[in-house]
Amino acid sequence: MLTRPSPDGGATETALTRLAQMLGPRVSRAAGVLADHGRSEAYHAASPPDLVVFPETTEEMRGIVTICRDLRLPIIPFGAGTSLEGNASAPHGGVCIDMSRMDKVLATSPEDMDVRVQPGITRKQLNAQLRDTGLFFPIDPGADASIGGMASTRASGTMAVRYGTMKDNVLGLEAVLADGRVIRTARRARKSAAGYDMTRLLVGAEGTLGVITEVTLKLHPQPEAISSAVCAFPDLKSVVGTAIAVIQSGVPVARIELLDAVMMRGMNLHAKLGLPEAPHLFFEFHGSKGSVAEQAETAQALAGEFGGQDFAWATAPEERSRLWQARDNTLYAGLALRPGARALVTDVCVPISRLAECLVATAADIAESGLVAPVVGHVGDGNFHLLVLHDPASVEEVARVKAFNERLVRRAIALDGTCTGEHGIGLGKIDFLELELGETVDAMRLVKQALDPLGIMNPGKIFRSSAQMGGAR
Structure with missing residues (x-):
């Protein structure tokens, strides 16, 4: 496995000179810039690059890659810095390519x-x-x-x-x-x-x-009409049962989101929603005015069959915006439950028929582990996320959180699911990918080796790098 090279090596200095000739001030080694590009929303330790560049065209990108290839320097593409598994960190140093100027x-x-x-x-x-x-x-x-x-x-x-x-x-x-x-x-x-x-x-x-x-x-x-609704349920099984019934009934729901009671408590603290602290579904329906009303009525009836209560409509744009903005800010809502804590944000995805089983077992695991871990999920496709709150300075607590995360992933894979529905592998789920796909990972390595024989493209992500990057450092 690669070890992080020295940031003051000869290759980095040569790259700085050549990149500055091409990009002028759009190359930086300022400490603050490097630090900003070494961290994200991920729970992993920050890993800053050695240089950051800001290209504006494909031709400039080609020049950057060519320089890095010649000098055997790692290349790390960087978007908005919102990844959750260390996908854009630079554990081996190298050149971070910030895409923010390529925004046309x-x-x-x-x-x-x-x-x-x-x-x-x-x-x-x-x-x-x-x-x-x-x-x-x-x-x-x-x-x-x-x-x-x-x-x-x-x-x-x-x-x-x-x-x-x-x-x-x-x-x-x-x-x-x-x-x-x-x-x-x-x-x-x-x-x-x-x-x-x-x-x-x-x-x-x-x-x-x-x-x-x-x-x-x-x-x-763009849909002619949009309507949103929220509904409380007695337990997680009822939430999942409603979601399955809505989908199997052919309702073309645009969004159907699960939030457990703990997450609802955090959302009430953060966004002042004033909703019951019980498992909820958030719905959104797109279509014509008539079809949206019909979809919502069908969903309401199905929710009632599973014990759904307080089915509340949000049709005005400002009401819908407030509801979904609160949903989008669940990271901060979760953190409101334990000020000063950090969150290990993880996700898994299982067949929707196994979702209730996975969620109920996970809730029991959370309770037995003594953790605070609110759940939010894209229940319509079997994907859910947990924000596992912890004190990063506590070695014991960090170990307990990581052990819980491993049990969660193994549980999902055992139910014919995946270790990640949408966060990617990055640094955090390398071992789980092999558990999930076995020898398929060897085929992935062959593709990687064929397209990137020097191992310079975002090394150490998805699977451990085996190529050794030489050259003066």
């Missing part, structure tokens, strides 16, 4: 309902620029993440139950490979049977196979 909409085709963008644009920036087209991009992971980062981690979020995940909404990519070649993975056609699906190989690769420089996205019509 390059081409919009309303007739074809697609858009081509640079990777640094965030989802909120993109939707603001799409507002007048009657179209929108629906993938919402909660944070205002960059499109390139969302593609790299195969993100999804609250609306995946209706609109799919990033793998379903990325039509094609432009990327710079480790040898400096620029490739396009697809044309704009909505389907293709032409060779390997390179788009989906790079979506979810976490920057380990290449650096994304453009993304072509599928867009969707």
Whole structure:
């Protein structure tokens, strides 16, 4: 396994000189800049890079990759810094490529309902620029993440139950490979049977196979009407039973989110919602005025069959915004339960038929472990998250939290689930990937070796690096 190189090695100094010649002041080794690019929302220790660069074009990106290849320096793409498994940290040093200046909409085709963008644009920036087209991009992971980062981690979020995940909404990519070649993975056609699906190989690769420089996205019509609702339930089984019934009844629900009683307590503290501190479902319905009303009425009736109470509607834009803003801020709501604590934010995903079993067993594990760990989940597709609160200075508590996380992941895999529904592998779930997929991981390593034989592309993520990067440091 690679060891972190010395940040003052010869290769870093040579890279600084060559990158400054190309980018001028858009290369930095200032301590504050390095620190900002070594941390994220992840619970892992901060790992700053040796240099940070701010490219604006694909050609500049190609030049950066070429310099790093020549000097055997690690390359770490960086979006909005919202990743949760150390996906953009720099445990081996190297050059962090900050995408924030590559934030342009390059081409919009309303007739074809697609858009081509640079990777640094965030989802909120993109939707603001799409507002007048009657179209929108629906993938919402909660944070205002960059499109390139969302593609790299195969993100999804609250609306995946209706609109799919990033793998379903990325039509094609432009990327710079480790040898400096620029490739396009697809044309704009909505389907293709032409060779390997390179788009989906790079979506979810976490920057380990290449650096994304453009993304072509599928867009969707803005709904004529939107309605939201909340409903309290007596227990987690009732919540999951309602979600399954809603989906099996064919209700095209746009969002159906689970929040347990502990999370509701945190949301009441943080957002002053004033809702019962019991398990809840948050719903959102998209469509025509008539269809939205019909969907909500069906969901309300089904919720009632499972003991749902206080089914409350939110149709005014400001009411809906307050509700979903509170949902998006569950990290801060969870932290309100234990001021001064940090959260290990983890996720798993299981077949929806096994979700209640997994949740009930997990709740019992939380209680037995003496932990505070609010739950929020995309119940419509079997994915849920936990914010496991702890004191990072307590060795005993950190060990207890990590042991709980391992039991959670093993439980999900035993139920034919996955160790991560949408956070990615990064640094944190390397061992769990092997437990989940076995020898398939060896096939992944062969792909990595073929496209990145020097091991410079975001090393140490997804699986442990075996390539040794030489060169003067």
